[in-house]
Amino acid sequence: MTGRDDELEAIATVLDGGALLLTGRAGSGRSALLEAAAERAAASAIRVLRGAGSTVEADLAYAGLNQLLWPLRAHVDDLGAAHRDALRSALGLDAGPPPDRLVVATAALTLLTRAAPVLLLVDDLHRIDPASAAVVGFLARRLDGSGAALLAATDAGDDATGIGTLAVRPLGEEAASALLTTHFPDLAGRVRRRVLATARGSPLALHELPAALTSAQRSGTRELPDPLPLGPRLAALYGARLAALPAPTRRLLLLVALDGRGGSDALASAGDLADLLPAERADLVTVDACRIRFHDPLARCAVVALAPPGERRAAHSLLAEGADRPERRAWHLARATLGPDERVAGLLMRAAHTHRRRGDAAGAYAAMVRAADLSPRGADRSRRLAEAASVRADVDLRGVSRLLGDARHADPGRRGSVPAAVASAHLVLNDDGDVDTAHRLLVAALDDRDPAHVDALQTLLTVCAFGGRDELWAPFHAAVARLRPGPPTLLALGASLVADPARATPADLALLDDLTGRLHDEVDPARIVAVGRAALFADRMAACREAHRRVVRDGQRGGAVIAVVRALVNLCLDGVRTGRWAEATRLAAEGQALCAPHGYRMLRWPLRFGTALVAAAQGDETTANDLAGRMLGWAATQGARSVTRAAHHVLAVAALSRGDAEEAYRHTIQVSPPGVLAANAPLALWSGIDLVEAAVRTGRHAEAAAHATALGRVAPLSPRLAVVAAAAVATVDPSGDRFAAALAVPGAERWPFDLARVRLAYGEWLRRHHATAAAREHLVAAKHAFAQLGAVPWTARADAELRAAGVATAAGPAVLTPQEREIALLAATGLTNKEIGQRLHLSHRTVGAHLYRVFPKLGIGSRAALRDALSPEGMTTGPDRPESIAHR
Structure with missing residues (x-):
């Protein structure tokens, strides 16, 4: 009884005595509610008497009453003589003249009152014989307080009894989904x-x-199939209504149902609106301004399902003649054709390519499969099945293996085609995650004479991006360079901004800006997400968001799943960069929920990366380390260098969040070496500031300076990179002007986490140079931004800086790990980092990293304050600013 709480509550109120009429369309669940009422009554020791209307017994007087009262027939003789004789005659127990209806009804009421508690259930009341219906109506109005109850169900709009009614409405969206x-x-x-x-x-x-x-x-x-096939009970519900219609009406209804567009093609082919009047009177359709609308999608299904196959084929032939578009004509011809027909198969393939250009991958796939079915020659069938498999890979990977097997079986001697290689690469990449095998399949199949060559290069682009290794990119770039007169726009853009955004040219960025500016008119979801992928590392996703959200909305209504997941990946990672962390986490979960059921296992990793990055910045080390560990473990065996870099980036952010600069540096150089923004490593543009900060805090000034210089070369790519590059230079060679330049970049507020980190560093610098008032301004802004993001450890760092600047803040008790406390106690005695390291068998950099975490926890700024801070009285406050501890 999913979604029927209100109806069940209303039914419960009449079980002790009273009547209720349930109204609703056939199939609405009226009978199920009656059955639920019977179960409740039985559980309460209430006797249940059942009856149901039937067209077979509609002309037999009192046939319905016979069903209801037959179980009580042994008690009829206990009634008074007049009631007894009338009721026995009505029930067919005695022969005689027709009894008076009022006497029969009164006798029935008396019998039920004596049998109470009792519940009468009458289904399909509209089909019950008139004499019984009159008695039921009489009883319904007199059962209150009798201990007997009546529940009846009838068609919507029917109210034969004049009693209270309850409309049984269709289930709501949530309840319907739960039932399914x-x-x-x-x-x-x-x-x-x-x-x-x-x-x-x-x-x-x-x-x-x-x-x-x-x-x-x-x-x-x-x-x-379109429309969906019916089950036997649904067919029975609509069968009688359709059979009662005149033949011309049924024929035109079939044309309208197969047309699927409101009857425009149907009327052009064989239409006469007058033929639809009987269907209107039967409440099946509405005709308005030559537009024909079925009241119920099930009625459309029934019209098609109940029509003989020959009539359906003839109707499709008529619709093909009047079709206004080539692809509609192709589809109708295909459904009217029984055997192989190359002409129709060719028309369907052209229709499939039209569907694909419009972004309808599912429609393209269906047309290709049907074209293969109609192909007389095995070679044509094999080629079309392979192309269908490559398109299917964009809709749902399930079924792709079967299609490839059918393609091989159709033409056993045929060598692998480009579409087959594309489909196989998708399978290999997502089933096993084997980047190298997918790469070999595609490179071996490349053939610039094949129309699917560009599709293969787009898939190879994805494989190379996941692999993230120079040797994978070389064949791709060589194949793109061979294209004449040149590569398509999106492929050229991917070869630059997806492969190596750090080396994008102004022309590349101008092309990207042009494409993002036209996304509002783009209908192909594959093109939208391809532009978004190029825009992501150039920090231009803001112009792509609405189009991506449209892809997600459309895909949820049945579009290509891979486009939806890729759109969610782009939106998720954009959300991470732009501080919409809750949204990014939600989008990542939504995308991962789609990946497994549809076979897109590879695409889970960028979504997990987004989740892990947020967790790392927010101080959720358990989640960050778990996801990063899984990424490293998987990527190590699959050759997915980009996933390895992503995991190291997560671990670097987590290390910086907890103040471990040494570990952060170790991870950042796995993304890109110091002084270099590694080729074919887009994440180098995200991790650059992390490397600079970690290098400075561990005393690697030359490495930090070299990397700041490298970041300066890519600053023109986007405002975010301009902020990062200026902050990197300021971190290496601090000056107020350099920090101020970073904060003054137009649009810097679009990247709140990066901006807050700059404000934190600037506040530290200002306080160190005794500009306390200005320092407080930036530190307060940084703390507020970190708190808004939920970046707990960064909020704590800003909080500690504010306390050191003399601002009273709410601080909790310091909690040190055993090793942190041991190092802090030794430092409090005056030992240097090197001396502490020798005593504890640690490097001086590790000691410095531990102390870097300890100072903010204790709310202090110098070693001189350690002794007091480690005492029970001084565990939470300290007036001084942290001095540089990296070289002590």
């Missing part, structure tokens, strides 16, 4: 959406529509 999950938990997402849209809250339809599909259709590996 309960009975069909493994239904593929787009199949689920289609069923929900067709069922429109009908519980019967929610049970029958999925049951009528094949297991392959339910799992999403086979395309769904």
